[in-house]
Amino acid sequence: MKNTRFDFESVIERKGTNSLKWDLFGDDVPMWVADMDFKVAPAIQEAIQKRVSHPIYGYTIVPDELFESYISWWDRRYGFKMSKENMLYSTGVMPSISSMIRCLTDEGDEILIQSPVYHVFFYVIEDNNRKVVENQLIYENDEYKIDFDDLDEKLSEVKLMILCNPQNPVGRIWSKEDLAKIGKLCRKHDVVLISDEIHCDLTDPDVKYNPFETSSDYNNVITCLSPSKSFNIAGFQSSIVHTRNEELLDMIKTQMHVDNSDSCNVFATSAVIAAYDESEEWLEELKEVLYENKSIVREYLANELPIIKLVECDATYLLWLDCSALGVASNVLSGFLRENQGLFLSSGSDFGQCGDSFLRMNIACPQKLLKEGLARLKAGVTALNIINKGLY
Structure with missing residues (x-):
């Protein structure tokens, strides 16, 4: 990551702070609800x-x-x-x-x-x-x-x-x-x-x-x-x-x-x-960080997990992942990732039944957490594939 004025790299411990994202369910890597794991702008x-x-x-x-x-x-x-x-x-x-x-x-x-x-x-x-x-x-x-x-x-x-x-x-x-x-x-x-x-x-x-x-x-x-x-x-x-x-x-x-x-x-x-x-300068830097995070996800999926496709977008820090090739209902897939990997991504069916072939991923986090989440996603999909005896 290029040099930045603000700190978007430190992983802040949020467990034990009554955090909805980190404390409600206790998942290892929660990437569901729409809040960010970055320090707030200093002026705020x-x-x-x-x-x-x-x-x-x-x-x-x-x-x-x-x-x-x-x-x-x-x-x-x-x-x-x-x-x-x-x-x-x-x-x-x-x-x-x-x-x-x-x-x-x-x-x-x-x-x-x-x-x-x-x-x-x-x-x-x-x-x-x-x-x-x-x-x-x-x-x-x-x-x-x-x-x-x-x-x-x-x-x-x-x-x-x-x-x-x-x-x-x-x-x-x-x-x-x-x-x-x-x-x-x-x-x-x-x-x-x-x-x-x-x-x-x-x-x-x-x-x-x-x-x-x-x-x-x-x-x-x-x-x-x-x-x-x-x-x-x-x-x-x-x-x-x-x-x-x-x-x-x-x-x-x-x-x-x-x-x-x-x-x-x-x-x-x-x-x-x-x-x-x-805090306008902080926001502009944040947007660069999120864009880089999105690029990391795009490249990772293309090279390591091509069975899942990133739906290209130009706004929000929430990525919509096309998992249709897996042939698994989104709530089943999301539940398996949580149980098997401690990774919590939102089930696409939460956003309407037409979203059932998708997962939503929150990428507003330091790159260390993002890469950990991606690794767990790959491991979870691999484990599911093995359980299903390589059907896809």
């Missing part, structure tokens, strides 16, 4: 330490400076111009989406998602007593694209669509043309669109994502944004909701207040402001 740690030095941690308000940090970040990096009047603070993207489901739809209504997609989308819809409608992405020539004919048909059945941009788990950045077409179809069928853009900063170097609101003139759209993935600060539980539609904004504001999802963690504002105002 310093900002938190400064706030900790004040000995009172009472209720807190959201300062204008936090909204200004969001506004400046999206304007200078993506040309997405927001105003404080169109923004709401929230404890997280998924709490926001849950609130929006409750205020924009009724029990029994159908909500559209594009699978394979973030598994919590399924849960939040079903747990709110709504029904999932899937517009399955087309996997063709080793890449994913939107089935617009199917989308057109199914939008006629729903009140709400949840978009993932960039798409988790396939890592696809949707083009301006794709987003404009989605907006046109939502307008045609009078469907409200929620755009979850939480992974937007985590693109390949010199690649930028396209915010929905700069790609379409559709007005019934709500964008969810957060620094939690980009800067690995999900534990502070902080995000914002943005919409230029005043009617939608008022409805969401009321529902979030009822759900108590609009309160602020005493440390969150310090972390967010330090991330957006002082």
